Amino acid sequence: MEPIVVDVIGGGLAGCEAAWQLARRGVRVRLFEMRPGVPTPAHTTANLAELVCSNSLGSKLPDRATGLLLAELKRLGSLLAASAEKTSVPAGGALAVDRDAFSAEVTRAIAAEPLIEVVRCEVREIPANRPAVIAAGPLASDALAAALQAFTGEENLAFFDAIAPIVQLDSVDMNIAYRASRRDRGEREDGDYINCPLNKEQYFAFVEALAKAETFPLHGFERDDKRFFEGCLAVEVLAKRDPLALRFGPMRGVGLDDPKTGRWPFAAVQLRQDNLADTLYNLVGFQTNLKWPEQERIFRTIPGLENAAFVRFGQMHRNTFVKAPAVLDATLECRKAPGLFLAGQIAGIEGYLGSVGTGLLAGMNAARAVQGLPSQTLPRETMLGALCHYLANAAPAEFQPMKANFGILPPLEKPPKSKRDRYQAYATRALAALDEWQHG
Ligand SMILES: Cc1cc2nc3c(=O)[nH]c(=O)nc-3n(C[C@H](O)[C@H](O)[C@H](O)COP(=O)(O)OP(=O)(O)OC[C@H]3O[C@@H](n4cnc5c(N)ncnc54)[C@H](O)[C@@H]3O)c2cc1C
Incomplete structure (x- = not known):
């Protein structure tokens, strides 16, 4: 048989x-x-x-x-x-x-x-x-x-999630950005995450730019906000919902001592290692549906990312289940x-x-x-x-x-x-x- x-x-x-x-x-x-x-x-x-x-x-x-x-x-x-x-x-x-x-x-x-x-x-x-x-x-x-x-x-059912962008490490300005892990749980002595600190003014200007930025057009059910998976919301959606949402979400500064000030920043964008060669870093929690030139323009206003080289931009995707x-x-x-x-x-x-x-x-x-x-x-x-x-x-x-x-x-x-x-x-x-x- x-x-x-x-x-x-x-x-x-x-x-x-x-x-x-x-x-x-x-x-x-x-x-x-x-x-x-x-x-x-x-x-x-x-x-x-x-x-x-x-x-x-x-x-x-x-x-x-x-x-x-x-x-x-x-x-x-x-x-x-x-x-x-x-x-x-x-x-x-x-x-x-x-x-x-x-x-x-x-x-x-x-x-x-x-x-x-x-x-x-x-x-x-x-x-x-x-x-x-x-x-x-x-x-x-x-x-x-x-x-x-x-x-x-x-x-x-179908709805849309979003992918976060990836930048080259050598394009990050480490005179501004600094390494630190929350709660000292890092494997590297100098901290596993690279943190780009934002003060209050920088944060609110960033959020405003995000909320006004041009996104890819959505069709049919993609426009229905309820279909976004709550755990994977695009940053611009969070920015539009509440100006402080990002500060209490992916941009939390809590626990990220800035060596220049000795304090936690008002907010921070965290970058996480993406490849073994340690050359690429992704923007943690920065799923987005912004048009790509808009991503470059707005994400480069993040302190430390002024000259960031993006190897991948964020994008939206379908989800079938x-x-x-x-x-x-x-x-x-x-x-x-x-x-x-x-x-x-x-x-x-x-x-x-x-x-x-x-x-x-x-x-x-x-x-x-x-x-x-x-x-x-x-x-x-x-x-x-x-x-x-x-x-x-x-x-x-x-x-x-x-x-x-x-x-x-x-x-x-x-x-x-x-x-x-x-x-x-x-x-x-x-x-x-x-x-x-x-x-x-
Ligand atoms: C863009 C995107 C981003 C995501 N980001 C994350 C994240 O950051 N973190 C996280 O935990 N989860 C994330 N997810 C959700 C989920 O965890 C991943 O999609 C995960 O890969 C799902 O595993 P899977 O095996 O179900 O599907 P997949 O890993 O996608 O595997 C399905 C495979 O089936 C193949 N396939 C499809 N149709 C056919 C067919 N008709 N015949 C033959 N082959 C077919 C596909 O090519 C694919 O290789 C994301 C999902 C998407 C789509």
């Missing part, structure tokens, strides 16, 4: 992890990736697992939500978590990677796995053979998105199609690590299906289990993609008073539950 081959659609974060988990369990995989033949609006290479925006996978501190998710993924044998650690760059308490080295590492590992065949073509239909995993991401091709929409019978609670179980299996799994952003997850995690569970369960075993859920006390539980159980009408956060975990029996102790208690409970689930 021919061995069963599982099709995984999409060679991104979720799809690569799913394929790897299937292969680890002895299952043959065809991993379909449409790039480079069919491009997306955000990917720029032919590599698998390309990171399209920030090079940070979130906090790696165990008492933070993404740090906990990372710890779980490592225990579950995640290829992408291991690849991220292998290609990490200094970023304080965050796990940031050299994006090219990271995706090259994943591409190499997948290519070297004899049970995985990478097929470079666009999949335009829902796979008829089961089990199968769809992990085509927020920029799933139009044909597949339409097929998924017809298949689920639910209207797909299913209404997960109407479609999926917490096993990530489609309710109406046993053996068909969704993973990653298209399943209603937000964030790199959540995409990796759902890829891991979908791959694991697809392998179980091949072996004739029922799908499994993870304990709800774990961050990954809680995310999947949320997908299956959130209110369908208001459903929005969810990223790792402590708010989705079941409450603690005796919650400690301090936030730090509480988060620590969540993390300890989660890892104990995972341990019990794996080995108990």
Whole structure:
């Protein structure tokens, strides 16, 4: 009898992890990736697992939500978590990677796995053979998105997120900008982040310029402000909402002692290392839809960036995802199609690590299906289990993609008073539950 081959659609974060988990369990995989033949609006290479925006996978501190998710993924044998650690760059308490080295590492590992065949073509239909995993991401091709929409019978939602610009380090004026990490959590002695300080006048002039700047025209639902994902708002949207929003958001000066004044600046733009060679830095939290000449004009008014060389400007992108609670179980299996799994952003997850995690569970369960075993859920006390539980159980009408956060975990029996102790208690409970689930 021919061995069963599982099709995984999409060679991104979720799809690569799913394929790897299937292969680890002895299952043959065809991993379909449409790039480079069919491009997306955000990917720029032919590599698998390309990171399209920030090079940070979130906090790696165990008492933070993404740090906990990372710890779980490592225990579950995640290829992408291991690849991220292998290609990490200094970023304080965050796990940031050299994006090219990271995706090259994943591409190499997948290519070297004899049970995985990478097929470079666009999949335009829902796979008829089961089990199968769809992990085509927020920029799933139009044909597949339409097929998924017809298949689920639910209207797909779509909205826009935005990409932050990247500048060359040697174009940053270090007589004005300075290195510092908040709460001294940096790996470099002189601080992992470069901070461009703004005084009160400079800050308000900057915010006013942002609010008045020309943006790319939006069409149809793109104009509907409610469709912006609240966690990824463009800087100009924040500036228009409230002149102080940026100062309490991505431009917080708190904890960033300026060596020239010995004080925190009124506000600051933070730059984070983007490549291992330490030549490129991204503007942290500076997703934007401003026209590119406007970005150059306005971002060069930031002290220290007067002569900044931009290697990439910010831009907007589409995001496609299913209404997960109407479609999926917490096993990530489609309710109406046993053996068909969704993973990653298209399943209603937000964030790199959540995409990796759902890829891991979908791959694991697809392998179980091949072996004739029922799908499994993870304990709800774990961050990954809680995310999947949320997908299956959130209110369908208001459903929005969810990223790792402590708010989705079941409450603690005796919650400690301090936030730090509480988060620590969540993390300890989660890892104990995972341990019990794996080995108990
Ligand atoms: C522009 C942008 C910026 C983002 N910024 C961040 C960020 O800074 N931080 C963060 O945590 N998250 C961010 N996200 C959200 C999300 O975490 C990432 O998109 C993440 O890559 C999602 O992983 P995924 O595996 O679901 O999709 P992807 O990594 O996008 O992988 C999907 C893959 O499927 C392929 N594909 C699509 N359709 C087909 C088809 N029909 N046939 C074959 N292959 C197909 C695509 O080419 C792609 O390689 C961003 C998303 C976008 C789009």
